[in-house]
Amino acid sequence: MKKIHHILIIFLAASLLFACEDMEREPVIIPGDAPALSQPASGTQVVFQRVNASEQSITFTWSEADFGFPSATVYNLQVDVAGNNFASATQLASTSELSVSITHATLNERLMTKGLPPNEPTAIEFRVEATVNPKYSLYSQPVNMTVTLYAASFPPIYMIGASVGGWDTSKAVEVVSTGEPFQYITVWRFDASNGANFRFFSQPEWSASLGGYDKFTSYPEDLLEPATGDDDPNFNFIGTAGWYEIKVNTETGTIEMAAVNEPGMYLTGDATHGWNWDEPVTALQYKSYKLWEGDVTFIQGGAFRLFAQKDWGPTSYGYDVVVNYDTDYIDVMEGHDDPNWEFLKPSGTYHVVVNLRTNTIEISE
Numbered sequence: 001m002k003k004i005h006h007i008l009i010i011f012l013a014a015s016l017l018f019a020c021e022d023m024e025r026e027p028v029i030i031p032g033d034a035p036a037l038s039q040p041a042s043g044t045q046v047v048f049q050r051v052n053a054s055e056q057s058i059t060f061t062w063s064e065a066d067f068g069f070p071s072a073t074v075y076n077l078q079v080d081v082a083g084n085n086f087a088s089a090t091q092l093a094s095t096s097e098l099s100v101s102i103t104h105a106t107l108n109e110r111l112m113t114k115g116l117p118p119n120e121p122t123a124i125e126f127r128v129e130a131t132v133n134p135k136y137s138l139y140s141q142p143v144n145m146t147v148t149l150y151a152a153s154f155p156p157i158y159m160i161g162a163s164v165g166g167w168d169t170s171k172a173v174e175v176v177s178t179g180e181p182f183q184y185i186t187v188w189r190f191d192a193s194n195g196a197n198f199r200f201f202s203q204p205e206w207s208a209s210l211g212g213y214d215k216f217t218s219y220p221e222d223l224l225e226p227a228t229g230d231d232d233p234n235f236n237f238i239g240t241a242g243w244y245e246i247k248v249n250t251e252t253g254t255i256e257m258a259a260v261n262e263p264g265m266y267l268t269g270d271a272t273h274g275w276n277w278d279e280p281v282t283a284l285q286y287k288s289y290k291l292w293e294g295d296v297t298f299i300q301g302g303a304f305r306l307f308a309q310k311d312w313g314p315t316s317y318g319y320d321v322v323v324n325y326d327t328d329y330i331d332v333m334e335g336h337d338d339p340n341w342e343f344l345k346p347s348g349t350y351h352v353v354v355n356l357r358t359n360t361i362e363i364s365e
Helices: 002-024 104-112
Strands: 037-039 044-047 057-062 074-081 090-095 099-103 121-133 136-139 143-148 157-161 173-177 183-190 197-201 209-211 224-226 235-237 242-249 254-259 266-268 285-288 291-298 303-307 330-332 341-343 348-355 360-364
Touching: 037 121, 057 104, 057 121, 074 104, 090 099, 090 104, 099 104, 157 183, 173 285
Parallel strands: 044 143
Antiparallel strands: 037 057, 057 099, 074 090, 074 121, 121 136, 121 143, 157 173, 157 197, 173 183, 183 242, 197 209, 197 235, 224 235, 242 254, 266 303, 285 291, 291 348, 303 341, 330 341, 348 360
16 A cells, blocks of 8 residues: 555656646746836827828837846737737837837838728727746736827739830739828839830739820939830830839829839848858848748757848848747747847748838748
């Protein structure tokens, strides 16, 4: 009997040990001093205006969280519809600071993706999650706000022609809405060889022509000229071949163009080719305005972030800017001074899409 008694004790102890290990894998809300949102004040009402949405911003400020032990705390600003108890919370920013500013344009876009209606007051809630790792979190009390959104969904227009890739509807170049009615923008490479011509379309279809010099009467004459020898009102591109930012206003018939560098996007870190700029550098291919994609070989447990050039400056993007990502694949790399991600999946090659229109990085196998 004594032997059986000892076996039972050992079995129960082992069961408790395994149960504790299982519990340790789950996120834990622990006692402590949670952060408190002090700005904006609860009950604030804001009407977003499209005309200045990129220049206007809301600053969120909160107090420091105290977990009861020294910690490198990350603060995640979250938003949801009022009364939803943050069941479908959207993360707006992630930072180690005690404040962050979000433009009206970003808030409007993120809230519209949640299905909120435009042009009518809607109650929403913000809160701050303080976390030291995926297991320990403290949450601020929610702050209520009423916002009136503006409609920002305008379909793109397209360029088709020899100067922008070819007279082929499958090669139509997307020119995206700026969020303002009738205004569109993209960055693309223009070719000046072989009398390169093009015009605009509302859809990548031959029947959806918007026109060229017949509709757009204000244009840079050092870069474009009417292709009067064509049956259609195309433009000839007559500038130096290269990358240009082009802005189009379909209401005023205006085209503006300026030479720019080729839009680059590079992943650098020990999760990719290393913390250096020695070739081959891990690069994504530019696909459309503020959109890149490509296949990347990652190393599990390594860190990385995004760069707009083959150099440390001036521009890089980490979890502080590209706030939308799948934490099954990447998450905040603890202990780093820079906003790097850690790659969590097994080492291998994955498909990556970076969209700076929505501040999103998507990784798929």
